[in-house]
Amino acid sequence: MPSALSSAKTRSALRTSARISLQMLLVLLMTAVTLWLLGRMWSVLWPLVVALLLTTLTWPPARFLRRHGWPPALAASLITVLFLLIGAGIVVLIAVPVASQSGELAEGVVDGIQQLREWAAGPPLRIGEDQVTSALDAAVARIQGSVGSIVSATVTGVGTIVNGLVTTVLALFLMFFFLKDGPRFLPWLTRQLPGRLSTDVPTVASRGWDTLGAFVRSQAFVGLLDAVFIGLGLWIVGVPLVLPLAVLTFVSAFVPIVGALFAGFVAVLIALVSNGWTDALIVLAIIIVVQQLEGNVFQPIVQSRGLGLHAAVVLLAVTLGGSLAGIVGSLLAVPVAALIAVLWNYLREQLSDPAAPEAPDPAEPGPAPDAA
Known part of the structure; x- marks a missing residue:
């Protein structure tokens, strides 16, 4: 016969679940308030x-x-x-x-x-x-019939x-x-914060700074790869304005997704009006291949190594950021994910128990006694 449920254990499990649920709700509430405050201070x-x-x-x-x-x-x-x-x-x-x-x-x-x-x-x-x-x-x-909408859109654009x-x-x-006063910031912050915060906050800030530097360097490297490969393809096809298009490709790489689409559209348009449909289709194929390699191979590998994030996390972060905040979300998704990882790793370090010393193996002989 199956054993009956213990009422004491059931009540204990329910109390634990309720306590954890309440704590999660409080964390989510504080996160929502923080995001609301950041939105009010976004300017x-x-x-x-x-x-x-x-x-x-x-x-x-x-x-x-x-x-x-x-x-x-x-x-x-x-x-x-x-x-x-x-x-x-x-x-x-x-x-x-x-x-x-x-x-x-x-x-x-x-x-x-x-x-x-x-x-x-x-x-x-x-x-x-x-x-x-x-x-x-x-x-x-x-x-x-849409003059009013066009005027309002123009004013919004201005x-x-x-x-x-x-x-x-x-x-x-x-x-x-x-650039002028940056190195003095962390010592100043250390003096302003009380107790343990004077150690924790500067440490996290220093690691976050290193992470941001790794993000910018990796993004510049990926943009350079795009510019070189696409510029080489345009030169082989014989499209004019190769150097400006390569520079535009490099600069646009700092705006994920939309920047690549804009640079690719300009390159295909110039190939179409200068060389015709055949070369335009060839340029489109080159850009699609390079962008697929960049988005699925180069960028996740480089950023995952430079930021300490898995390639899948990078892809998911860019997708989530773009769906939540558009271009700005896509631009900031990877560094924000990396900074969250920095904070999480530091919290794990502080909350983890120190490693216990390994017990000696009884099968191994101990040190020889000192000679009398």
């Missing part, structure tokens, strides 16, 4: 996050100058100016060749549209001129651009101060 936090990421990229040369006797303010000023010059140079490197060939590209766009219309007019679609004209008239009528400029300026100023 300040976003420039801070951008500045930290830029500082991890510019700190190695600033540290080199400081170790060779440069004053902190002078080293930070020089690195900030050089960073601005490099950013402006990248913009010029992309814009000048495009502007010099804008006439040819415009003619190519017109020819491409005409080729598309001729192709649509033939089999199997057989779309006639009257259908195209009616579709254009319908599109114009719809645009005219506001977004202004916010982006403000964020960029604040991030550059914060980057300068981080």
Whole structure:
């Protein structure tokens, strides 16, 4: 016969389950409150996050100058100016060749549209001129009926651009101060915090800084791989503006998913208007292959090694971040996951029991007694 349930053990199990459930609810509540507060402070936090990421990229040369006797303010000023010059140079490197060939590209766009219309007019679609004209008239009528939405979208876009400029300026100023006074932050933080926090918080902050540096370096390496392979493919196919497209690919790699799609779309469009459909399809195939290798091989391997995360965790983090917060979520998903891993590993270290000394094996002979 099966044994009867013990009422005492059942009540104990229910009490334990209720206590654990209450604790989990409190943790989830505190997490929700924290996320709400971060959302309210996002206008300040976003420039801070951008500045930290830029500082991890510019700190190695600033540290080199400081170790060779440069004053902190002078080293930070020089690195900030050089960073601005490099950013402006990248913009010029992309814009000048495009502007010099804008006439040819415009003619190519017109020819491409005409080729598309001729192709649509033939089999199997057989779309006639009257259908195209009616579709254009319908599109114009719809645009005219949506003037208010277009104006509001334009105003929203202008506001977004202004916010982006403000964020960029604040991030550059914060980057300068981080380069100048960054090494004094942890000692200052140690003096401000009481008790054990004066040790725990600076330790976690130091490990988190190393993790952010590893993320930026790995992202730059992956972007360099994309730029080299895609640029080489464009050069072999004979697409114009290879260097600007390669630079655009490298820069866009710092914005996961959307950046790669944008750079690939530009490359395919230029191949279409300059070389025709065949080369455009070849370029599209090259970009798809490189992006698949980057997203499924290069990026997870490099970031998992640099950040101490498994490749599957990296992929899941990018997917979750993109679904929760769009482009910004995709950009910050991997470093946030790495920082959570840093905090979790430190908590495990502090909460783990010290390893017990191994008992001697009785089968092994002990040390020989000292001679009398």
